[in-house]
Amino acid sequence: MSKNxxxxxxxxxxxxTLGPKPTLEQQAIAxxxxxxxxxxxxxxxxxxxxxxxxxxxxxxxxxxxxTKGTTQNNMPNGLRDAGFFTQPVxxxxxxxxxxxxxxxxxxKGEAMMKRTPVYGGLKAEPAKAAPVKxxxxxxPAKLKAxxxxxxxxxxxxxxxxxxxxxAPVTEVPAPxxxxxxxxxx
Numbered sequence: 323m324s325k326n327x328x329x330x331x332x333x334x335x336x337x338x339t340l341g342p343k344p345t346l347e348q349q350a351i352a353x354x355x356x357x358x359x360x361x362x363x364x365x366x367x368x369x370x371x372x373x374x375x376x377x378x379x380x381x382x383x384x385x386x387x388x389t390k391g392t393t394q395n396n397m398p399n400g401l402r403d404a405g406f407f408t409q410p411v412x413x414x415x416x417x418x419x420x421x422x423x424x425x426x427x428x429x430k431g432e433a434m435m436k437r438t439p440v441y442g443g444l445k446a447e448p449a450k451a452a453p454v455k456x457x458x459x460x461x462p463a464k465l466k467a468x469x470x471x472x473x474x475x476x477x478x479x480x481x482x483x484x485x486x487x488x489a490p491v492t493e494v495p496a497p498x499x500x501x502x503x504x505x506x507x
Contacts, residue, residue, distance in 0.1 A: 373424030
């Protein structure tokens, strides 16, 4: 695959079995509705004037992605059911009698195309704004005072601990007399 996600690897495309390759315009329409992949390839194939059969879509996915092709109906059917595309009635394929699926962009889909960026840069992307520096937090005076007091207390405790650790031991602890209770006999 090339770095341009709109450019599928059509090197193994067989025009005899798969029909014509989807044009860049058909790919751009498909990519406005989803990220590049098998489902959008199937959608782009269904946008062709001749449409596509399920077998052609699965074979194309297998050839382009060098994997075992499976039917790719979820995304195209979902978009059709949502009203982004219409599906005109097409005659069955001549040799195999397979059902031909063709999709046409509906007005709702055209509106979606206008407001959705397309993968791969076929449509101009909006300019990116310069990163904005984060504003410093405003800390209330009471909170500042409380933090300063806590820091002072912890600093004093640390100083006492450090002084105690460094001070030499000069006193010997007093011996403790241990008393054992008398056992009753």
